[in-house]
Amino acid sequence: MLFNSLPFVILIFATFILYYIPVLYKFQVPVLIIASLVFYAYNQPILVLLLLLSVSINIISSYLVVYGKIRYRKHAAIAGVVLNLAILIFFKYSALIYTTITDGSDSFGQFIVSIPLPIGISFFTFQGISLIVDVYSRKYVLGEDIVPVSFVKHAERILFFKGFFPQLISGPIVKAHDFLPQIGVKKIADIAWEPIFKKLVVGYFFKMVVADNLSNFTFWMTNPSFFIGSSSIKLITLLFGFSCQIFADFAGYSLIAIGLARLFGYTFPDNFNFPYISTSFKDFWKRWNISLSSFLMEYLYIPLGGNKRGKLRMYINLMIVMILGGLWHGAAWSYAVWGLMHGLALVVERMLSGKTHRPQGIWIITLKRCLVFSFVTLAWLLFQLPKFEYVLVYLNSLLHNTTLVIDPDIVHIALYSSPVFLYHLLYVNRTNTIFQTIKKYDFVVYAILIFCIVLNSGPVSPFIYFQF
Amino acid sequence: MGQLVLLFTSNFDVMIRKAFILAFLGLVAYGVFVKWMAPKWWSATQNTDQQNVTKAENFIYDDTASYRNVIVGSSLSARIVTDSLQDTYNLAMGGQSIYDGLNILKHREHLPRAVLIETNVFMRKENKVFTNALFSPINYYSKKEIPALRKDKQPIAIFSKIILKGVYFSKDKIKEVLHGGRTSKISISAEIKADNEPGDLSTKMTHDTYIESFKLPRQEDVVDSFNNLKSYVSYMQKKNVVIVFFEMPIDTRIQELPLQKFLRTKFLQTFPKSNYKYIPLPNWKHCNTFDGLHLTREDAIKYTAYLKGEIKKNHCLNY
Known part of the structure; x- marks a missing residue:
């Protein structure tokens, strides 16, 4: 969905109204998650599955990094980063790598070339990496501060962080330590x-x-x-x-x-x-x-x-x-x-x-x-x-x-x-x-x-x- | 909901309100000017996209014009110069297909007496985004009532046209001074033409077209395309529109290659000459093109003259 299209204007308008209805304040994050998934699924609904897979990897690995057994935290962080990169490499670079090594004319080459490039994959992959590195390194923020004990709450927050529609497909690349602390109830009176x-x-x-x-x-x-x-x-x-x-x-x-x-x-x-x-x-x-x-x-x-x-x-x-x-x-x-x-x-x-x-x-x-x-x-x-x-x-x-x-x-x-x-x-x-x-x-x-x-x-x- | 109301009251900045009011006033003023006061030359296009949309919009919104003949096709037939073809509207558009022209015609209440359909670029698919944008209710009715919203009325395009006029005027004046009054007036189109004369580039492009002309389209795509065309043709015929097929002349070395032959045969099988009119290819020994396909302006004028003669021969198309 393009920012300059009529469906987007309708989506924004509807989301804005639902978002700021006081009785629905506690559902503000779910409202934005649904709007973001509609936004992403609008042209190629199947690719939402990939986004959800990428989000799931980050939810699990970041949670394990913070609350898993101490000796496995490094492994969880490495696995999370490697899986993020693997998805990116498979969808974005496999055709380039294969056609560089071979001439790419065989059936496998044709298959690789035909793999669609999911929109925004480079952006949401980098955001996922920033989440795992941030919670592991504890350099900018303590993992416990951005990863709640409740796994469901954490999953909701990470899905929101990676899927929030304004930055989902072309950035700006928002880092976990910048974004996650901002999550909370928002009021229309605070809008500048x-x-x-x-x-x-x-x-x-x-x-x-x-x-x-x-x-x-x-x-x-x-x-x-x-x-x-x-x-x-x-x-x-x-x-x-x-x-x-x-x-x-x-x-x-x-x-x-x-x-x-x-x-x-x-x-x-x-x-x-x-x-x-x-x-x-x-x-x-x-x-x-x-x-x-x-x-x-x-x-x-x-x-x-x-x-x-x-x-x-x-x-x-x-x-x-x-x-x-x-x-x-x-x-x-x-x-x-x-x-x-x-x-x-x-x-x-x-x-x-x-x-x-x-x-x-x-x-x-x-x-x-x-x-x-x-x-x-x-x-x-x-x-x-x-x-x-x-x-x-x-x-x-x-x-x-x-x-x-x-x-x-x-x-x-x-x-x-x-x-x-x-x-x-x-x-x-x-x-x-x-x-x-x-x-x-x-x-x-x-x-x-x-x-x-x-x-x-x-x-x-x-x-x-x-x-x- | 009470908080939402704030949006348009105290919480909403004065500066924003001022900007919206001023923009609204500007839009109304421009709308009034274009609708009732603008001179005839207040129209400009800068590129193929604008030319296509303008061509379509002029056709759609000009209810008073009743053209006897309408040409639909691709950039090949878009080169036909309709100035000399009375009562004929050239709805062929660069980068578009015959279906886009036919789709536009289908939306029109009064159909022409005859529709001339180009057969060269037949496999190109209908551009639904293009036609949907033209006929989406908001676009259609707003542009119908407010001409200022049409593509050829864009203020920057018109401003650009005025600058260009100034540039060419100054250029002529400078030449006049330098050459002591003996000017060689070069028009904008002449400049463009000089820039686009075929040269080395043409050879390369023609070669590319030559290679492409050995590739035949997929059978299922051919069937789909002919089915699509048949439905348009039958719709037009039900409305008593005469269908005329014509093939634009292209580089004579390419004209008889497999792709062109294949399409020609398929057309004759699907729309036999016994039931449909065909304008034959002109019997030219040589044909000047940029890329093997698109006629140079000179040859486009020559073909227009030929087409005029052929139309005259057909009584039903005559004017």
């Missing part, structure tokens, strides 16, 4: 409407007006026949257009998810913090898909030793984290290469950091921003074109088709991309008087956004991150 309204309006605007309209143009990037014949300027515009689209799509989704969660009294961490103003790659990964970055940092980079075991080990750890992070996005080697590119950028940046200590003027900062943004944009090509040969042909066409042609698509893409640039630009100049004036009349800005959502939405399309 203005921030919710702002997040929802900006989120829907980014998704429906910016990303969905841009998708009509960037769709052609996947067709080699198209880009072989397109001019360099058009190919560059498309590339930057895709960069804006993927931001608007995912940041839009995250804002909607955060807004919806707040509507039911739950706070999710911010997932984007103006990533395209980053002045370094390290900065970028602190601003883009923050929940994934922090997950990888807490549950992979630090356990690998982080930067505590010397520079070489730190570089290796960075590469491992980024390549695995790339593969997390999709079961294709191009995603690993995408991760490798970012990993290399981070390593080179670390190597060079600290060599110059000169104060940086606005021009240097702007140049750095442009460099990081251009690199990130170029790397998105591997997202849009998962076949290497297509990427090479695209780049070749970009370098050689230098005829100057005025193409209407360039104007269209620039127009639909402009809100993304404006969004970042306003943030950069937030201390400026113009920004302060705009802030004073922010209702006008939100009215314009609503106007555009109603009149200028693109074709309804799934969120890009659904496929991950």
Whole structure:
């Protein structure tokens, strides 16, 4: 079910009313669980069984970690993490692994390739891992504090934690120690409407007006026949257009998810913090898909030793984290290469950091921003074109088709991309008087956004991150 | 429930109310402008999706127009230039199938005298999402009464059209200054055409189409498709609509490959020439396409002229 579909609006409305009826307060969590299962089952009901299997593994293993015999707690934790990963590998990576080892044309290969990718599997698997690691490590919270003695109560809480619909299929990846302590009775009087309204309006605007309209143009990037014949300027515009689209799509989704969660009294961490103003790659990964970055940092980079075991080990750890992070996005080697590119950028940046200590003027900062943004944009090509040969042909066409042609698509893409640039630009100049004036009349800005959502939405399309 | 009422009273922020009221006023103003005051050129499409929806919406909501002939098909026949075909509406849409056009026709009260059905891209399935969106009660009635909600009235698209006009105007002016008054006026379509002229790319795409044309569709899919078409054809015939099949010319090297031959034979078996009208393929020695399938604009115009002649030959389609 899409956030921008009529069935979803009906589901939200019905859930909201039931949720806040005072006599039903004690059923608030079950109401959200039912709504979440309806949400997940809407397109492919059979896949709910997989979600329930994944949830069951986490319920049992986390309970055993906290209340099982002490000598078996480690085993329960390892089994839980391994089973979570096994499900993810089977459904997401088995085809990639098998077709890499063999040519995949035999009947088993055909079977493996035909296994459907359950929507949101990467997200709910990571959340499950965070639960088990949190209760085992006791680093952020004591297991007993988030796992009640009653097994039934625990099962209900974990089903809610993993299945809560705003974050179920595309994040933000909410960690157990952040979410479980929030579970409790919520009252309508406690809702802070203005921030919710702002997040929802900006989120829907980014998704429906910016990303969905841009998708009509960037769709052609996947067709080699198209880009072989397109001019360099058009190919560059498309590339930057895709960069804006993927931001608007995912940041839009995250804002909607955060807004919806707040509507039911739950706070999710911010997932984007103006990533395209980053002045370094390290900065970028602190601003883009923050929940994934922090997950990888807490549950992979630090356990690998982080930067505590010397520079070489730190570089290796960075590469491992980024390549695995790339593969997390999709079961294709191009995603690993995408991760490798970012990993290399981070390593080179670390190597060079600290060599110059000169104060940086606005021009240097702007140049750095442009460099990081251009690199990130170029790397998105591997997202849009998962076949290497297509990427090479695209780049070749970009370098050689230098005829100057005025193409209407360039104007269209620039127009639909402009809100993304404006969004970042306003943030950069937030201390400026113009920004302060705009802030004073922010209702006008939100009215314009609503106007555009109603009149200028693109074709309804799934969120890009659904496929991950 | 009392707490829910709070939502629209004290608990609901003033800023939110102001934003909604202003947005509502803006929407009403734009709605009034588009319905009663907008100039004729206040319409724009930016891509295939918008073109398809606009094509369909213009057809659906234009109750006054009574077209004698309607063309249904894929992007191949979408290239037919209907400007010169009087009383003919081209409902062929890029990326869509003949069934989408036929489904739209089925929803219309007054049917045309004749429906021309393209036979080339026959196996493509009906896009139910597309037609359901057009005819879902909320969409249908709101767009019918409020033209501002239609795809071609999107303000950003129109703004973009105005910018483009400015860009081309400036370009012509600059050229005029640079060339001392001797301008070579290049229209938007000419620019696009220049960009899309077949070249090396065309060879690769034609090769791909060539390879694909050796693959035959699955028998059960063929049966399903013909059954679907038969039901549409019989519905139309019951309403006294003349059915005419036509095949768009494609690269002559591909025209006689197994897939094309197979479909041609199946059509003649299912809808024999004795009972149905067919517009024959033009007897061209060579055919210019981008990818083996889609005609260049020049050849599309040439084919339109041919089609016009063929329509004239058939009295029932004549105007």
